Amino acid sequence: MAGVASSNRQRSKLAPYLMILPALAYLGVFYVIPFVSLFRTSLSTMGGSIYLPELTFGWEFSNYGDALSQYREQILRSFGYALTATVLCLLLAFPLAYVIAFKAGRYKNLLLGLVILPFFVTFLIRTLAWKTILADDGWVVHTLGTVGLLPSEGRLLSTGWAVIGGLTYNWIIFMILPLYVSLEKIDARLLEASRDLYGTNRRMFGKVIVPLAMPGILAGSMLVFIPAVGDFINADYLGSTQTRMIGNVIQKQFLVVKDYPVAAALSFVLMALILVGVLIYTRALGTEDLV
Known part of the structure; x- marks a missing residue:
């Protein structure tokens, strides 16, 4: 009996590790191996021709210096556009999420469906639709x-504001949903208590609603900012050569110029900058309530 009990305890200890093996295998094949390959490419030198490129690994850290010096403007522009779009998404999504969470009543599911419905259309088609809307002969202009x-x-298309508008529209859904989830969890009795304590609507908003909605603000900001920094579709279709983002540069280096080391180095620079920014942001706001 003791041997059976010991065997059962060993199995119970191994069970969690066996359960995560498929996930670890998936991450290893589709993340770790490509990540290592990309890093190796970023430290290589380019040879051969444009039709038959050859990579030679040689610890070429100068690729990172070249990438930063040549494309600093596009990197800064990408972060500026993404930050502006994130702020606009927050300003637009918060009132909508608040109304759905507290004022919609029986129409809550209908409003959520209407919010999500446009995003069943592909990203590219939605961007092309905005190109038509913002055209020089369009009704908006x-x-x-x-x-x-x-x-x-004046014109809107092929400007930085058109790119920011496209980023805001295409990623705002990832701000609305986390905000709605956080606001919907707020107990309405807390709002009633703040009114009973003679709190004004402004004080209630700043002292009760915003702190309790902070997990949604944090999650939504990251879900919008991170993909917006690396986006290249909006800048390609709604912008011009003067509004190119770092995603456009990486795409061109990989697919047109075929300078794989510089493209890989730019990808790692972008990942590192995003990681640093996210760590600073989460440390400033806190992540205890995200779970």
Whole structure:
């Protein structure tokens, strides 16, 4: 009996490790191996021709210096666009999530469905739709020109604001849903208690709602900012050569120029900068309530 009990205890100890083996295998094949391969590429030198490129590994850390010096402007622009889009997403999504969580009543599911519905359309088609909407002969430009918000020869398409608008629209769903989940968890009795204590709506918002919604703000900000930094579709279709982001540079280096070491180095630089930014942001706001 003792041997059976000991065998059962050993099996119970091994069970958690056996359960995570498929996930570890998946990460190893589809993340770790490509990650190592990309890192090795970033430290290689390029040879051969554009049709038959040859990579020679040689610890070429100068690729990182070249990438930073040549494309600093695109890197800074990408972070600026992504940060602006994240702030706009937060400003637009918070009121909508609040209304759905507290004011929608029986129409809550309907409103959530209407919010999610446009995102069943592919990313590319939605971006092309905005290209049509913001066209020089479109109604948006005409209306803004009529009310004096746009010069007579002004335009929206192929500008930085068009790219930021595309980023905001395409990623706002990832701000709305985390915010809604956080706000929906707030006990309405806390809001009633703040009113009973003669708290104004502004104080209630700043002292009760925002702190309790902070997990959603943090999660939504990261879900918007991280993909927005590396986005290249919006800059490609809604911008111009003056609004290129680092994603456009990486795509061109990989697929057109075929300078794989520089493209790989830029990818690692981007990942490192995003990681540092996320760590600083999460440390400033805290992550205890995210689980």
